[in-house]
Amino acid sequence: MTTSSLNDQPTRRQAAMAVLSHAATAEIAGHLDAIAVPVHEQLREPENGLVMLRGRIGGDGAPFNLGEATVSRAAIRLVSGEVGFGYTLGRDREKARLIALCDALIQTNEFAAAVEVQVLTPLRARIATDRQRKAAETAATKVDFYTLVRGEG
Numbered sequence: 380m381t382t383s384s385l386n387d388q389p390t391r392r393q394a395a396m397a398v399l400s401h402a403a404t405a406e407i408a409g410h411l412d413a414i415a416v417p418v419h420e421q422l423r424e425p426e427n428g429l430v431m432l433r434g435r436i437g438g439d440g441a442p443f444n445l446g447e448a449t450v451s452r453a454a455i456r457l458v459s460g461e462v463g464f465g466y467t468l469g470r471d472r473e474k475a476r477l478i479a480l481c482d483a484l485i486q487t488n489e490f491a492a493a494v495e496v497q498v499l500t501p502l503r504a505r506i507a508t509d510r511q512r513k514a515a516e517t518a519a520t521k522v523d524f525y526t527l528v529r530g531e532g
Contacts, residue, residue, distance in 0.1 A: 388486065395485050395499055396478070400467060402502045405475040412500040414490065419480065422462065423454035425472030448495060451475035461486040 399407060427449060434445035453475040455467045463483025465475040483499060484490040 391491070391514065392482060395481060395525050397495070397498050398506065399465075399478045399504050401506050404471055404477065406502065406505070407474065407477045407481070407498065410501055411481065413497045414484070414493050416480065416484070417490070418458045419455050419483065421453065421476070422456050425451060425453040425465075425476045427451050427470045427472065429515055433515055453479040455479040457483050459486065459487060459489075 400402070406423060428451075429447045430450050432445040432448055433442050435442050447469050448468060451465075451467050451470055451472050451474065454462060455464045455465075455476070459485045463479040463481065463486065465478030465480070465482060467474045481494055484494045
C-alpha cells in the first residue's frame with residue numbers, strides 16, 4: 380500500500396460509512412452479493428445498545444443530556460487481518476454486520492475497488508435521486524409571500 384492510499388483510507392472509510400448509514404439493509408446485502416466476500420470472523424456479535432444524546436440550548440449553551448438513542452454495532456475481522464466496525468441507529472443488527480463487513484473490505488487492496496463499484500456507487504446514485512426527488516417535492520409546495528407597501532409616509 381502506498382503512502383497516499385494510507386492517507387486516503389480514513390476519508391474513504393468515512394465516505395463509505397456516510398453512504399451505508401443511509402441505505403437499507405436489503406439494499407446493502409443485495410449489492411454485496413455481487414462480491415465474493417472472503418472468509419471472516421465476527422469479533423463482536425451484532426448487538427443493540429443505547430447512546431446518550433447531548434444537546435445545547437441555542438447552539439452555544441451548556442451541554443445537557445437530551446435523551447438516549449438505540450444503536451446497533453458489530454465488528455468483523457477478515458482472514459487477512461483488516462478489522463471493520465459497523466454502527467447504525469436503531470435495532471438492525473444485520474445492517475450493523477453488513478456495514479462492518481464493508482468497512483473491513485474497503486481497507487483491503489483486493490476488495491476496495493469492488494466495494495466502491497458494486498456497493499457504494501449504486502447506493503450513492505439512489506440516495507442522490509431520492510434527495511433530488513424530495514427537493515423537487517418540497518420546491519413544488521413553496522409559497523412566496525409579498526408585502527405591499529402603501530404609498531403613504
